[in-house]
Amino acid sequence: METVYREPTFVQSLKTRYFSNLWDSVFTLAFAALVIWIVWNLFDWGVLNAVFSAENRDLCAHGSGGACWAVIDARWRLILFGLYPFEEQWRSAIACAVMVLVAGLSCAPFFWSARRLAGLWLSGFAIFYVLMRGGVFGLTPVFEQRWGGLSLTIFIFASVSLLGMPLAIAFALLRRSELPWISRTMGLVIDTIRSLPLLTILFTFAIVVPFVLPDFLIGDKLYRVIVGYAIFFACYQAEIIRGGMQSLPAGQEEAAKALGMGYWYRIGYIVLPQAFRNALPPTINQFVITFKETTLVAIIGFFEILASGNAAYGTSEWNFAHVEVYAFVGMIFFVFVFALSRYGAYLERRLAVASR
Amino acid sequence: MVSILKQKAYRDATNQVLFVGAIALTVLTFTMVGRENLEAQGITSGFGFLERSTGWSISFSLIEYSTSDPYWKALWVGFLNTAFLGAVSLCLATVLGLIVGIMRVSGNAMVELVGASFVEIFRNVPLLLQVFFWYALLTALPPPRSGIDVLGVIFLSGRGTYLPGLNVTGEVVFLAVVALMAALAGVLWLKSSRRFARRSARDKKRLTRGLLAGWLLLAIVLFWIGRIPDTPLLNLPYLKGLNYRDGIRVPPELLACIVGISIYGAAYIGEIIRAGFNAIGKGQTEAGLALGLTTWQIFTRIRLPLAIRAVLPTLTNKYVWLFKSTTIGIAVGFADFFMIVSTSINQSGQTLELIAILMGGFLLVNYSLAWVLNRVNDAIKLKGNQLRM
Numbered sequence: 001m002e003t004v005y006r007e008p009t010f011v012q013s014l015k016t017r018y019f020s021n022l023w024d025s026v027f028t029l030a031f032a033a034l035v036i037w038i039v040w041n042l043f044d045w046g047v048l049n050a051v052f053s054a055e056n057r058d059l060c061a062h063g064s065g066g067a068c069w070a071v072i073d074a075r076w077r078l079i080l081f082g083l084y085p086f087e088e089q090w091r092s093a094i095a096c097a098v099m100v101l102v103a104g105l106s107c108a109p110f111f112w113s114a115r116r117l118a119g120l121w122l123s124g125f126a127i128f129y130v131l132m133r134g135g136v137f138g139l140t141p142v143f144e145q146r147w148g149g150l151s152l153t154i155f156i157f158a159s160v161s162l163l164g165m166p167l168a169i170a171f172a173l174l175r176r177s178e179l180p181w182i183s184r185t186m187g188l189v190i191d192t193i194r195s196l197p198l199l200t201i202l203f204t205f206a207i208v209v210p211f212v213l214p215d216f217l218i219g220d221k222l223y224r225v226i227v228g229y230a231i232f233f234a235c236y237q238a239e240i241i242r243g244g245m246q247s248l249p250a251g252q253e254e255a256a257k258a259l260g261m262g263y264w265y266r267i268g269y270i271v272l273p274q275a276f277r278n279a280l281p282p283t284i285n286q287f288v289i290t291f292k293e294t295t296l297v298a299i300i301g302f303f304e305i306l307a308s309g310n311a312a313y314g315t316s317e318w319n320f321a322h323v324e325v326y327a328f329v330g331m332i333f334f335v336f337v338f339a340l341s342r343y344g345a346y347l348e349r350r351l352a353v354a355s356r
Numbered sequence: 357m358v359s360i361l362k363q364k365a366y367r368d369a370t371n372q373v374l375f376v377g378a379i380a381l382t383v384l385t386f387t388m389v390g391r392e393n394l395e396a397q398g399i400t401s402g403f404g405f406l407e408r409s410t411g412w413s414i415s416f417s418l419i420e421y422s423t424s425d426p427y428w429k430a431l432w433v434g435f436l437n438t439a440f441l442g443a444v445s446l447c448l449a450t451v452l453g454l455i456v457g458i459m460r461v462s463g464n465a466m467v468e469l470v471g472a473s474f475v476e477i478f479r480n481v482p483l484l485l486q487v488f489f490w491y492a493l494l495t496a497l498p499p500p501r502s503g504i505d506v507l508g509v510i511f512l513s514g515r516g517t518y519l520p521g522l523n524v525t526g527e528v529v530f531l532a533v534v535a536l537m538a539a540l541a542g543v544l545w546l547k548s549s550r551r552f553a554r555r556s557a558r559d560k561k562r563l564t565r566g567l568l569a570g571w572l573l574l575a576i577v578l579f580w581i582g583r584i585p586d587t588p589l590l591n592l593p594y595l596k597g598l599n600y601r602d603g604i605r606v607p608p609e610l611l612a613c614i615v616g617i618s619i620y621g622a623a624y625i626g627e628i629i630r631a632g633f634n635a636i637g638k639g640q641t642e643a644g645l646a647l648g649l650t651t652w653q654i655f656t657r658i659r660l661p662l663a664i665r666a667v668l669p670t671l672t673n674k675y676v677w678l679f680k681s682t683t684i685g686i687a688v689g690f691a692d693f694f695m696i697v698s699t700s701i702n703q704s705g706q707t708l709e710l711i712a713i714l715m716g717g718f719l720l721v722n723y724s725l726a727w728v729l730n731r732v733n734d735a736i737k738l739k740g741n742q743l744r745m
Contacts, residue, residue: 017465024464031466174375181372185379195722196715197680200694207698208707212390292482299484299687306485322492330481330489337480 060321071321072328075312079329082148082303088140092151095131098124099154107343114272125158144222148303150332156226156294156304161287163230168237173267175242193235199296201228206300225297233290240286244279245271280351284344288337305329390708399705406431412703414691416607419526427700434696435717441692442679442721445614449621449678456622457629471626479623484684487616491688494608511593511603517611518593521604528582532575539571547735609690613682621678628670632663665736672729676722693717 008016019025049066051059053073060068072079081089102124111117132151135141147155174186193201205228210218218224248271256266276283298307309329313321391401406428413423417433418440459471478486497504497514504512511518522529543564546552552560593603636659644654685692697714701707 020463027462027464028466031464031470035466035470179368179372182375185376189379192715192719195676195680196718197683197694199683199686200711200714200718203694203698204711207701208390208711211393211707212386214389295482295484296684299684306482306488310488320496322496323489326485326489326492330485333482333485334477334480338476341480 067324067327068321069324071313071318071324075318075325076328078149079305079308079312079325080149080151082152082308083146084148084151085140085142085146088134088142091131091134091139091142092147092149095128096151096154098127098131099158103340121158121162125162128155128158144220149308150305152302152304153294156222156229156297156302157291159226160229160233160290160294163226164233164237164290167230167234168241169272171234171238172241172245175238176245190235190238193232194239198229198232198293199299201232202296202300204228222302225300225302229290229294229297233286237283237286240279240282241272241275243282244275244277247278248274277351281344281348284340284347288340288344291340292333292337305332387708394705394707397705401706401708403709405704405706405709408704410700410703412699414696415689416610416691427704430696430700431693431713434691434693437691437696438682438685438693438717439721441610441613441617441685441690442682445617445621445682446675446678448614448618449625452618452622453625454629456626457633460626460630461633475623475626477623478619479627483616483620483681484687486620487612487684487688490615491608491612494612514608515605516608517606518603519606520592522579522583525582525584528578532578535571535574535578539567542567544732544735607690609685609688612688613685613690616684617678617681620681621674624674624678625671628667628674629663631670632667633659635666636662668729668733668736672726672733675729676726679722679725680718 018028044066046067050069051066052069060066060070077086077089081092084092102120105111106117106120111120130136131139132147132155133142133144171186171190174182175190177183177186202225205224206221209224209228252270252274253266256270261270294304295306298304298310303311306329309325313319313325318325394401407426409424409426410430411423414421414430414433416437418436419433421429421433456471456474459467460475462468462471494512494517495514497512499514506512510520546560546563546567552563555563640658640662641654644658649657682692683694686695686698689695694714697710701710704710
């Protein structure tokens, strides 16, 4: 007699996934209780007993037992825009939206070529900079010292990526150079920078570099920090790209050589496109980490979103509301980072199917 | 001249000399300009300042330290603090990460959901924000008078967390820790060295147990010798007046860093462990079942060792990365290596020398950590080109 495979019914799959034996059932019930307890308490704290309007500050100062979202209602402009002039904050908001749009668009396969991607990011960045800085098209100029909040975080992230990516490609090519002294020196530089904490590098570029540069090269502290961060990013990204190149079969480059293609042709049209495709999941992971670690600039005195969050509850008026402020800032990061990492996971699956 | 340029060998040599020369020249220029600028401010370069006394105090120190101690001792205090924070956080992150990783492959959908939520929540929020959060939470705890009492031995308060301790001198604890490391290194050597390759597995097990038992005995003897006279061995904190007495005080800055780094690290390590479990072929479990092993035996004897072996190189990178992240201690005011160095720069102005010490310290720790873990990896990795997955 022949057995026919049937899709398991709902009850059957419930049984295998949750109650396959005694211990399984015990774990299911215990963890379900835990989840319900946590979710209920969060709901109770964050919604049922929460105070939402800034007018009711006194209510949450005396303890309503719930979250005091009033602090967000009162201070959201400070958290998102920092010390940017109040009347001009719409510019900061549009600038952020433009960069988020650029990041979203670059997820579409249409933009997956070096030229289009570079064009998209450079033009997005130019719009961002003009909007933020002003001084042209009748916009009042706002200097970098007054930038803050989410837009500063995005500015640092975008400039580090734009500056770091070409650097990373250069580093990776030098690292795999056939000339031993070049590849060894580059390897030493990359390994050294990679084993130093990012914070010490940012600190060095912010505080120490002015001592060791001739005066005309010093520049603004913000741009020095961005250069330092970009070099750090490039060292990590260079190793990722090199990994992508190493997983290419040697025949690819040899075939290109046999066809008489020159070095830049081979690199630009044969090696790099395939290397990037192989290295896409770790590259996205690197962007995720880079975005999260922009918060470190708060320590060396920049007013990015975490520092402006600290300032939002720093006054005596709101000093009890730290959990709410951190939850709000954490949520903003979560939305960006979660979306990006899900996208990375999706790409990984897609590539796995393609290479099967 | 032109014909020389056209020869590949000459061109290559020129390129290399130019590249290395340019890098060396940049470094040299930076150092020269830096020295000049600092000398213009009346700061003499060199490491002589290390012998000068600091004149400032350090909020947390594992060894005796006073304001009249020299700079090198302050830096050593900072280095020990960083090493301590790193060691505790990495251990906790590993334990927690292992639990989370196992939860995510447990096969029970409810347990997997909890594990996945943990990973997604703590991995997608910056570490600095998490440390700020824990710090704000810990300092907002009630004052010692109304502190939270856990089973009468641990007390949580806004001024710090109080744990029970042992009434022994610090040197003895240090010696015991060194002895433990030596014993573990011995175990590792036993497993990896060719010298013991011919010994049977049972002999090796016996030697391993002997080493660990020897350490335990030594630790007991050490604690007995080093105990502070006329006090009970166990030292419990208790409330007296406005604060706790006795016990070990863990300042909120340190605890916030430990909790933050452990949880953040656990989310990453959990994912790595899960990938390790997923990399094991189904045949391994099925073979175990066919041999009549129980699920527990299959898990502890087959799946876990194979999973750890598969992911150890990835784990090594993550450990180095996590250790580097201990520098965020400065954000909440924990006196770690980086904070001591930056205070020293402010106070003494010896910028270049101190930055060199800072980088040297991290290079040393990270290279040794990677070296040890690579030895472990060499000891347990698949030998030869067999494919046994």
